[in-house]
Each structure stands twice: as structure tokens, then as C-alpha cells.
Amino acid sequence: xxxxxxxxxxxxxxxxxxSFGSFGGCxxxxxxxxxxxxxxxxxxEVIGGGSVSGIQVTVFEGGNRKDRDTTDALGEFTLRxxxxxxxxxxxxxxxxxxxxxxxVITVAIRSDVNLGVVIDVSPPSITFTNWTVNQQMINVxxxxxYIFNETEATLRIDGNGRKCIIAKxxxxxxxxxxxxxxxxxxxxxxxxxxxxxxxxxxxxxxxLASKDGINAKDNxxxxxxxxxxxxxxxxxxxxxxxNGIRASGSSGVTIDPxxxxxxxxxxxxxxxxxxxxxxxxxxxxVDQ
Numbered sequence: 001x002x003x004x005x006x007x008x009x010x011x012x013x014x015x016x017x018x019s020f021g022s023f024g025g026c027x028x029x030x031x032x033x034x035x036x037x038x039x040x041x042x043x044x045e046v047i048g049g050g051s052v053s054g055i056q057v058t059v060f061e062g063g064n065r066k067d068r069d070t071t072d073a074l075g076e077f078t079l080r081x082x083x084x085x086x087x088x089x090x091x092x093x094x095x096x097x098x099x100x101x102x103x104v105i106t107v108a109i110r111s112d113v114n115l116g117v118v119i120d121v122s123p124p125s126i127t128f129t130n131w132t133v134n135q136q137m138i139n140v141x142x143x144x145x146y147i148f149n150e151t152e153a154t155l156r157i158d159g160n161g162r163k164c165i166i167a168k169x170x171x172x173x174x175x176x177x178x179x180x181x182x183x184x185x186x187x188x189x190x191x192x193x194x195x196x197x198x199x200x201x202x203x204x205x206x207x208l209a210s211k212d213g214i215n216a217k218d219n220x221x222x223x224x225x226x227x228x229x230x231x232x233x234x235x236x237x238x239x240x241x242x243n244g245i246r247a248s249g250s251s252g253v254t255i256d257p258x259x260x261x262x263x264x265x266x267x268x269x270x271x272x273x274x275x276x277x278x279x280x281x282x283x284x285x286v287d288q
Contacts, residue, residue, distance in 0.1 A: 167195030
């Protein structure tokens with residue numbers, strides 16, 4: 001069910017995009033206990049190339065080596081490094097007997113990545129059998145951006161009792177993934193002052209919060225939707241004690257699932273005030 005955004009929301013998204021393009025670049029003002037990235041990798045098989053042990057694995061950003069490790073007898077390796085922005089594209093290179101293969105992936109600060117790898121020597125290819133990103137809270141402001149676009153990756157955002165995603169002050173969070181989960185959040189998504197949050201998934205988007213699931217204020221825009229090549233996309237927004245979606249000021253919230261959608265709140269499924277608009281696209285609304 002492909003939907004067209006309300007004109008007001010569409011114009012606001014365009015305005016935000018122009019503002020970000022004018023300023024360029026992304027900062028790294030997000031808070032968290034650590035800005036380090038950790039990749040826990042496992043080479044499961046080398047087809048036509050022998051053992052999984054003794055393979056040198058190196059990660060590069062912009063041609064600069066960030067870390068290097070050599071696989072153990074089980075094919076395991078660990079990479080730890082930092083990047084300058086909230087997210088970045090890095091190259092992972094695998095150097096073994098008779099082959100040197102590499103692949104570009106997106107990484108994000110304050111995350112632990114589990115990566116299962118199968119290498120085929122002929123024809124040369126790298127396949128990820130498992131790609132899970134365990135992300136701490138995302139907090140961007142003042143034209144910063146968190147941009148993650150990897151449809152093979154499963155992204156799990158753990159708020160650890162705090163807000164899972166914060167976007168304010170003309171900042172943006174744009175995530176495209178295989179599936180997306182927001183867990184242990186006080187608020188799932190908090191957007192204000194021209195904040196823009198867009199989550200799109202091939203499979204499910206699940207959001208669980210103790211307070212508001214989505215809290216959109218001022219002129220902010222929040223959109224949860226199926227990815228363009230969605231296979232079985234369902235969306236669930238759950239607030240235990242407050243509102244599934246709270247929208248105030250001139251904000252806009254759009255929910256656009258491929259299949260099923262449920263929005264539930266301990267008080268209200270949807271709470272609108274001011275000139276805010278929520279488009280739940282036929283979702284099941286549950287007031288508890």
C-alpha cells in the first residue's frame with residue numbers, strides 16, 4: 001500500500017533536505033557511553049580456498065587503516081575502531097592464501113556488529129550470512145545526521161531505559177535496513193525543531209517504549225514505512241504507559257506498512273494537538 005505524504009509533510013521534508021545539503025557533512029554530537037565500533041566476525045567457510053584460519057582481516061576508512069586482526073582456528077576475528085561522524089562507509093578486506101577480497105559496509109558509532117562471512121574464491125565473492133548491528137541510543141542535533149542504508153543488516157537499537165532516537169534542531173535520522181527494532185526505550189522516537197526521522201525496512205519495524213512510542217513536536221517529521229523492495233513488512237508501535245504516537249505543534253507522523261500494523265498506548269494509541277497530523281494508514285489502534 002504505497003501512500004502519498006500529506007502536502008505539508010512533503011514540503012517540510014524537502015525543506016529539511018535543502019537545509020542539510022546547504023550545510024553539508026555530518027557531526028558527531030550524539031551522546032553515549034562509547035563512540036567505538038566493534039565488529040565480531042566469523043568466517044564460516046572459504047569455498048575453494050582452504051582453511052578459515054590465518055586470514056588477515058583489515059578495515060579501512062577513506063584509504064586509512066583503522067584496525068587489523070587475523071582469524072583464529074575457528075575463523076573468528078575482532079575489529080575495534082572509531083569514525084569521525086555518526087555513520088560512515090568502511091571497507092573490510094580479507095587477505096588469505098590466493099585471494100584478497102573486500103566489501104564496503106556502513107557502520108555507526110556506539111555499536112557492536114556481529115558478522116558471519118562466507119568467502120568464495122572462484123568466482124570471487126563475499127556473502128554475509130548474518131549481519132546484526134546492536135546500536136546504543138541515537139542522538140543527533142544541529143544539522144547532524146545518522147544515515148544507515150543496508151538492506152542486509154538487522155538493526156537493533158537499545159535505549160537502556162532512555163530515549164532510543166532523538167533528532168532535534170534540523171537534524172535527521174534515516175535508516176534503511178532488513179529489519180529494525182527499538183527496545184528498552186523511555187521514548188522510542190523523539191523529534192522536535194525540524195527534526196526528521198525516517199525508518200524503512202524490508203521486514204518488520206518494532207518499537208517498544210515505556211512512555212510515548214513516537215513523540216513529534218514543533219515542525220518535525222517522522223515516517224515509519226516499508227522499504228521499496230519489502231518482502232514481508234509489518235510495523236508495531238507500542239507504548240506501555242503513555243501514547244503510541246503523540247504529535248503536537250505542526251509536526252507530521254506517517255505510518256506506511258506493507259502488511260499489518262498495530263499502534264497501541266497505555267493511554268491513547270494516537271494523541272494529536274495543534275495542527276499536527278498523524279496518518280496511521282489503516283493501522284489497528286489499541287487504547288488500553
